[in-house]
Amino acid sequence: MIEDQASSLRKMNQSSLIKVIAVTGGKGGVGKTNITLNTAIAMAKQGKRVMVLDADLGLANVDVMLGLRVERNLSHVLSGECTLDDVLVTGPHGIKIAPATSGTQSMTELSPTEHAGLIRAFSELRSQIDVLIVDTAAGISDMVLSFSRASQDIMVVVCDEPTSLTDAYALIKILNREHGVFKFKIVANMVRDIREGQELFSKLSKVTGRFLDVALELVATVPFDENIRRAVRKQTAIVDAFPGSPAAVAISQLATRALNWPVPAQPGGHLEFFIEQLVTKQVVGEQR
Ligand SMILES: Nc1ncnc2c1ncn2[C@@H]1O[C@H](COP(=O)(O)OP(=O)(O)OP(=O)(O)O)[C@@H](O)[C@H]1O
Numbered sequence: 001m002i003e004d005q006a007s008s009l010r011k012m013n014q015s016s017l018i019k020v021i022a023v024t025g026g027k028g029g030v031g032k033t034n035i036t037l038n039t040a041i042a043m044a045k046q047g048k049r050v051m052v053l054d055a056d057l058g059l060a061n062v063d064v065m066l067g068l069r070v071e072r073n074l075s076h077v078l079s080g081e082c083t084l085d086d087v088l089v090t091g092p093h094g095i096k097i098a099p100a101t102s103g104t105q106s107m108t109e110l111s112p113t114e115h116a117g118l119i120r121a122f123s124e125l126r127s128q129i130d131v132l133i134v135d136t137a138a139g140i141s142d143m144v145l146s147f148s149r150a151s152q153d154i155m156v157v158v159c160d161e162p163t164s165l166t167d168a169y170a171l172i173k174i175l176n177r178e179h180g181v182f183k184f185k186i187v188a189n190m191v192r193d194i195r196e197g198q199e200l201f202s203k204l205s206k207v208t209g210r211f212l213d214v215a216l217e218l219v220a221t222v223p224f225d226e227n228i229r230r231a232v233r234k235q236t237a238i239v240d241a242f243p244g245s246p247a248a249v250a251i252s253q254l255a256t257r258a259l260n261w262p263v264p265a266q267p268g269g270h271l272e273f274f275i276e277q278l279v280t281k282q283v284v285g286e287q288r
């Protein structure tokens, strides 16, 4: 078993650089899934091979939003019932959607067989994708924390509601204090204009600056845009249905910017680290 895992990881070393980004936020309904999907599609439109890991198998999840049919998920891959390819669903512009497991089971509680399955599943990906974006559920469950801390970049989506800010703060605090995460990329969503986005960002930075040792960066200000809902109703993405609309333009810019975020120079990019982190118990104190 251990031999198998080691050889899978070694094989992954031969892969190209892969970027792994988690989209989270603490609070429900702040726009995580819309930001994830539209960023993924905007990257695909720029020629990147993108996979969305749907770590939130709730009601308004990725496949429902795009009107796709999902029959199996990562749990079937982990138990060896099928391969990762069998559960992948293809979305607009060829983006691949991997439905994760439902429920809140932490990835750190997998059995040794499931560990091996996870590593095998993701090592299959090494030649297939350039970017992996993980859409997390609301809240700060173990599942949300394990996917976030394992990702290279964490985008925290906030909107102008007191509970969004307090929930984002709670998430940042626990990722920082208990999981050693230090850098967070903030997306201000559903704002009236850039100024409102910057104000939201400064409110959040003020409290994190007072109580935590973290670095926040405002990476996008996405305006409130009725076209997001119109696109969702048509089961399409705004960057496809209304590419010139304000939110689509902002998210496309975010996608371009995110593609320029550096990827660790080791072969395999961030994918190997992602998998190792998912299956290992937390690393406190090691800042990144
Ligand atoms: N920029 C925006 N302008 C207008 N409406 C938006 C915007 N972003 C998201 N919405 C709307 O907000 C609602 C919540 O969006 P979404 O499902 O993406 O949030 P979420 O954070 O993934 O929610 P959950 O926590 O339930 O997974 C949807 O109805 C969506 O259409």
Ligand SMILES: [Mg+2]
Binding pocket: 032, 033, 034, 056, 060, 061, 136, 137
């Ligand atoms: Mg969602």
